[in-house]
Amino acid sequence: MTSIKDIAAKAKVSIGTVDRVLHDRGRVSDETRNRVQRIVRELGYRPNIHARNLSLKKVYRFAVIMPRLSQDSEYWKFPANGIDKACRELEMYKVSATYFLFDRYSNASFGRAFREALGSNPDGLLIAPVLSRIAEELIPTIPQGLPYVFFDSSIPGTDCLTFIGQDPFQSGLLASSLLQSITGGEGNVAVIKVMPDDFHLRERIRGFLTGVEGGKTMTAKLFEVDSHGGEPAFADVVGRIVKELVPLKGIFVSNAWTHSVARSMQALSAANGVTVIGYDLVPKNLHYLEQGLIGFLISQCPSTQGYEGIYSLYEHVVLREKVKQTIMVPIDILTKNNVKYYRG
């Protein structure tokens, strides 16, 4: 471990000069600066984090901009758990996170959260840009030099520090592959597109349909349902599915509303022989998975996403290390037999 002292000795200057070079606070001649910088590189100097934290008074505050925790069947609680866990681990490094939550269906609400977050003068942003239209508009207003990390979904063309998420196309492909294994590659399956949709959700469906096309003789039919309609809307679409597709082998649901489909299937006594595949280990889905009314859930490691998001900011802002540009989380397959070992 080379310390600032070793550098100073080798460069024949004082530690004060080395400090000025490292922190770029001027008052150093070009010649000295270059010499010190060369030696820093040569010795692979990395500041001792303990010494730094001992002397540093600065606290690091990260702003988290994401949907309200209760929305999407309480899905957002999971990323929040990961964020909280990371903050607990990094507490001694003076890292903290503040939430700015928005209504997942309101651009105005996103805008408010976004502005409030920036107004709090944070050291970094962790954003779930589920409302891509408004996010795309506001991202450029982030001050130069303020790092921001996307999780869940991304906004192309921005220079975010890191993106953490799942490959939605591949997850759809996986779902279709599972369903084909079970049906023997034959029969009717329904694809439920839950509206309002977003890029992520469309990619899942595209992946699923691509898988079906590449398979044998399984046929898939797309159904749309507006989630604002709540349970009745799902009951309605499931009713249509059961009537139209005979014999029905499986249903693919494009997001966490899977439980509403399972519930409707149960209500119609139509669940027998039909495999329901959907997304996310939210409490209601867990219930139907355990009952056997949902066959598989695909999980996108939401708490990991939150956790890694904070860590990415920490490594960049506090440790000043290079961080990964993208972190793809695993596509976890959950059944009633392994679900108890996943915590989201």
Next chain:
Amino acid sequence: MTSIKDIAAKAKVSIGTVDRVLHDRGRVSDETRNRVQRIVRELGYRPNIHARNLSLKKVYRFAVIMPRLSQDSEYWKFPANGIDKACRELEMYKVSATYFLFDRYSNASFGRAFREALGSNPDGLLIAPVLSRIAEELIPTIPQGLPYVFFDSSIPGTDCLTFIGQDPFQSGLLASSLLQSITGGEGNVAVIKVMPDDFHLRERIRGFLTGVEGGKTMTAKLFEVDSHGGEPAFADVVGRIVKELVPLKGIFVSNAWTHSVARSMQALSAANGVTVIGYDLVPKNLHYLEQGLIGFLISQCPSTQGYEGIYSLYEHVVLREKVKQTIMVPIDILTKNNVKYYRG
């Protein structure tokens, strides 16, 4: 954050006295000791980890006792990766690990590794007690107060700090459930028990058979194969399976030798319509999974096991915190469609 200074002030003693009380190195009157201890409790004092590390010269060395990395189809490289990752993260806390590898099939070799590990005077042990007989014998010789963590498998009746592993029974149950979904709950499946076996492996098979019994009309037949016989032994048993069980719907392999089964199935051109389920993301299994000759692999998050093992020791020895008694890792289901997002 209350510091040792605050305690000293409140107790009207010097920080030296507080330090002596905290570290229990005598030379303090009972009255003073009690007063200080009370204040420590009242103020909820926790040492500042940065200050501690800055002043501490002690390095923590953990000894890792596990099979040679090349064994079990290179399975053990994965836990080693997790261990290395943890060590990299904890490098600044002066934590390091030393490997003491043994031959997975030799009690004498385990004994040697064990004695060498103890001889190196470590601050903690991380052990994969795959040779349960000899391990059971040697564990009691661990000096009092030296913490040890088991991963992969456990030795009941010992007071290890933590056990990290997977529920093997449940993983077998999961495998049978997957196979029943695919076969529609009917037809013949083969169960391959790879010898020499151990508790873990037997539990997986017990789980699988329990699942089959609870199902519909699927019938399972058990086959044993000695892994010392290598590829020919597997070719032989697969030949028998294909001949005996007609029509064959699936094969469950109890450990990482799954690739040899897939290979033999391919050689016999008997892979069509047969779903092979086995364990562990070792390189050869990955290959056959991608080819579609292995349908599912069950992974036990081996790198996580190594990672968590080191962390458990770290938290106990360095931070002196309470740690979890058992950590059950998820039962990951891998297919060719999601495998690329798992790194073991």
Next chain:
DNA sequence: TGCATTTGCGTGTGCGTTAACGCATCTTTG
């Protein structure tokens, strides 16, 4: 030339903990 400002650098202090050291008091021992 004289004075003010800037530039280049070294010094010193604080952060909280550890642990070696040392100074008084007592207590035991020959």
Next chain:
DNA sequence: CAAAGATGCGTTAACGCACACGCAAATGCA
């Protein structure tokens, strides 16, 4: 009863870094 040891406690120097301060020398400006 003096010497030797034990007891109870305070003092202080690291540990590596951040940052304020201050002192010369160099430079600018009149």
